[in-house]
Amino acid sequence: MKIKLFTVALGMVLSATAITASAQKKIDEGVATFDMNMQGQSVEAKHYFTKDSSAVAFSAGPANIRVISDAGFKYYAVIVDVPVASIEKAAIAKPAEVEEVTSKFPVLTFAPTTETKVISGFNCKKVVATDTKTNKTYDIWVTNDISVPSTGFSKYYEKIGGYPVQFTTFQDGQTSEVTVKSVTAEKAPAGTFGIPAGFDKITLDDLKAMSGGGR
Numbered sequence: 001m002k003i004k005l006f007t008v009a010l011g012m013v014l015s016a017t018a019i020t021a022s023a024q025k026k027i028d029e030g031v032a033t034f035d036m037n038m039q040g041q042s043v044e045a046k047h048y049f050t051k052d053s054s055a056v057a058f059s060a061g062p063a064n065i066r067v068i069s070d071a072g073f074k075y076y077a078v079i080v081d082v083p084v085a086s087i088e089k090a091a092i093a094k095p096a097e098v099e100e101v102t103s104k105f106p107v108l109t110f111a112p113t114t115e116t117k118v119i120s121g122f123n124c125k126k127v128v129a130t131d132t133k134t135n136k137t138y139d140i141w142v143t144n145d146i147s148v149p150s151t152g153f154s155k156y157y158e159k160i161g162g163y164p165v166q167f168t169t170f171q172d173g174q175t176s177e178v179t180v181k182s183v184t185a186e187k188a189p190a191g192t193f194g195i196p197a198g199f200d201k202i203t204l205d206d207l208k209a210m211s212g213g214g215r
Contacts, residue, residue, distance in 0.1 A: 025146045030185040032148075036169070036178045044181075048188035051149040055192050063087075068193055071149075074098065078207060079195060090199040091207035106131040106170050110140075110160050117141070119165045120181050127160055129168075141166040146183055 032047040036058075045058035057066045062084045069076040076098065078091040093101070108129045115126040122143040129138045142162030150158060157164050165180045195201070 027146055027148050027183060027185045029187060030148065030183060031188065032183045033181045034178050035181060037176050048192050049148060050188070050193075053193040055188065057192070066192075068195075073102070077195060078204070079199065080207065081196075081199075088196070088199045089207065089210070090195040090201050091204045092195075092201055093204055097204050104171075104173075106156065107133055108156060108160075112161065119143075119179065122146070122163075122165050122180070124165050125162070127162070129157075129160070131170075138168045140164055140168065148183065 029050045030048075032049070034045045034047060035042055036045055037043075043058055043060065045056055048055045048057070052071045053068070054071075055066055055068045057064070059065070062082050064081040064083075066079040067076065068079065074095075076093050078093075080087060080089045080091070082088075108131055111128045111130070113126045113128060117124055117126075119141055122145050124141040124143045127140045127142055129140050130136070131138075140157065140160060141164070142157075142160055143165050144162050146163055148163060156170065157167065163183075164178075167178055169176045169178055
């Protein structure tokens with residue numbers, strides 16, 4: 001289990017919930033299913049969201065991992081459950097760690113284009129995003145077919161003018177490609193946005209030490 005498994009997921013949810021006023025279908029509570037590239041492998045993840053909370057859940061080998069956050073991204077935690085190893089940990093970010101994460105966000109500007117295509121059934125248009133810190137550009141495909149709440153993790157793309165369907169995430173100097181497969185209106189399973197009873201509460205540094213990672 002490596003540290004990038006959840007840092008990539010965190011980067012993905014930081015990008016996932018941009019909102020647009022011109023969307024045709026509004027989904028206030030639901031789940032988005034994604035394919036994301038993690039360490040060269042395709043991993044399916046589910047992003048549960050409400051107006052107040054966000055959670056991304058996925059599996060990495062024997063580990064079930066969930067990254068939860070409140071609406072304003074003042075709080076987040078990484079929950080790791082490895083049944084075969086009897087590991088049940090909840091790594092809760094300290095305020096300084098939350099501030100450190102947000103300080104590393106890219107500063108993006110957006111240039112809409114006239115290019116269009118259909119991705120996963122969504123009518124999309126291409127927007128070129130430029131990171132003003134590095135001058136690197138990224139092709140981002142967004143749709144106005146739907147709108148979801150700006151649930152804490154819309155920091156990268158909240159001004160892009162649509163819901164990102166195919167996009168790049170950024171975390172700890174790494175990038176990953178994500179494609180939305182579906183977005184449906186439904187309630188999240190009970191406990192999705194909380195820490196299960198009985199899980200050991202640790203720090204992110206503790207989790208990094210377990211994962212063989214570091215700052």
